[in-house]
Amino acid sequence: MKKVLISPAKYLQGNNELSNLGSYVRGFGYNALLVASTDDQERVQHHLDEANEKENFNLIYGGFNTECTKKEIERLRRMCAKDNCDVIIGLGGGKALDTAKAVGHFENKPVIVVPTIASTDAPCSGLAVIYTEHGEFEEYIFFKRNPDLVLVDTGIIAKAPSRFLVAGMGDALSTYFEARSCAKAYANNIPGGKSTLAALAIAKLCYETLLADSLKAKAACDNNVVTAALENIIEANILLSGLGFESSGLAAAHAIHNGLTVLEETHHYFHGEKVSFGVIVHLVLENAPSEELNKVLHYCQSLGLPVCLKDLGVTDVTTEKVMEIAKAACAEGETIYNMPFDVTVEDVYAAIITADELGGSI
Ligand SMILES: [Zn+2]
Structure with a gap:
């Protein structure tokens, strides 16, 4: 039986970690293309400035046009080629991250993903959801590899409205039950193999973590502070659910x-x-x-x-x-x-x- 598990090359989570972005960029090169909406970029601008002071790198602001479309991917690909970018950074919610992943895939560049909310399990995955210009679902694109680095700054997520965090818990809640059903059915997971023991254990841990820490984490997020419970829920929403759904199936x-x-x-x-x-x-x-x-x-x-x-x-x-x-x-x-x-x-x-x-x- 063919079993397969996929994951990002590195997952890193901590309070104020975005201010270390420079050292991660320098691991891949010097020129970094930032895929982020103006709103999301402005929200974290002081972290980006601090990162550049700590470690010099060239941040090219690519912007993001709110929807992950083929046209938007093309626009950013042209920017990437023109400015000789060494690495693509996606920052924001799922759509900006998906767009950055797609640009990195087509331009064959490493990708750093920086979720600023924990509302879905998209950041760790090796796929993107493509929409039409009118915002309708068009297709999924599956990439050769998952992001090279998922960089989660818990302080930034704590400052976002808690409705995003709670929605992420709703998405993560499905992971274990869907994984369990797929395993019973010997159904294929997203990369086209059967689930590993590891992926099933991760899905189960995701559910147990939600039951243990969700209310405490919501209370912390309501007050924009980082606690151990909030850290656990961010990990459940982004990492455990991300690995669980992709490698166990929906x-x-x-x-x-x-x-x-x-x-x-x-x-x-x-x-x-x-x-x-x-x-x-x-x-x-x-x-x-x-x-x-x-x-x-x-x-x-x-x-x-x-x-x-x-x-x-x-x-x-x-x-x-x-x-x-x-x-x-x-x-x-x-x-x-x-x-x-x-x-x-x-x-x-x-x-x-x-x-x-x-x-x-x-
Ligand atoms: Zn989902």
């Missing part, structure tokens, strides 16, 4: 997320918030023990993560709408078919209705 929870995106009402909610309800549906679909389901429902409720459709803006729940979600979740090629049993649109419809009832009544 299943029903993320397919339900994709299904939910067909309803306009859900568009204002973050990825991890929709995944959170996806986890409830996933557990209902596989008929997980009541004790486990209740634990997850109460976990989500304690953090304000969505547990029913109303929590995602769907106030008028109709048969048609739920059927639309179920059909989209069961589209050809969806990860729902990684569940260890046959899944039909009717099964998914029933699981959504039931999850909505259970979540709505706690």
Whole structure:
């Protein structure tokens, strides 16, 4: 049996670590192209200035046009070539990071990823989600390798609104359950092999860390301070969930997320918030023990993560709408078919209705 695990070459996390950026850039060269929106760049400008004072390097401000599109990747690739960049730095949320990863891949340059929020498990992965100019999903691009360095400054993440951190917990919550289902089904993970014992252990540790430290971490983030619990949750959201999902695989929870995106009402909610309800549906679909389901429902409720459709803006729940979600979740090629049993649109419809009832009544 072919097993495969992929990961970034290096993961580094600490308070005020961005001010050491220069020494990491110098490990790859001198000219660094920064892919970051003006807002994100301004938020951390003093760290960038400090980094340059500590260790001299040439930071070329490439900007970022809010969406990871082919056109934006092309623009930054031209900049990279013109300015002889030695390394690409992606800084900000998932889309800027994905764009930087794509530029590094096509220009064959090393990539440093600096997440400024911990809202998804995208930073460590070796793939990017490409959107059209109008912001619609276009395709996934899979890279030859994962980022060379993931540099996480916990002080910067603590100063971002805690809704991002909580959404990241919702995304990370799915990791263990999807990994477990994929392992039972002997389904392939993202790099096309079976899960290793290591990836499964990481996914389990991700869930245990969330249960132990989420509330404490949210309280720290609400007050913009770094505590040990917040550090653990940042690691769970970014590293454990990142390695777990990529090397163990996705299943029903993320397919339900994709299904939910067909309803306009859900568009204002973050990825991890929709995944959170996806986890409830996933557990209902596989008929997980009541004790486990209740634990997850109460976990989500304690953090304000969505547990029913109303929590995602769907106030008028109709048969048609739920059927639309179920059909989209069961589209050809969806990860729902990684569940260890046959899944039909009717099964998914029933699981959504039931999850909505259970979540709505706690
Ligand atoms: Zn996700």
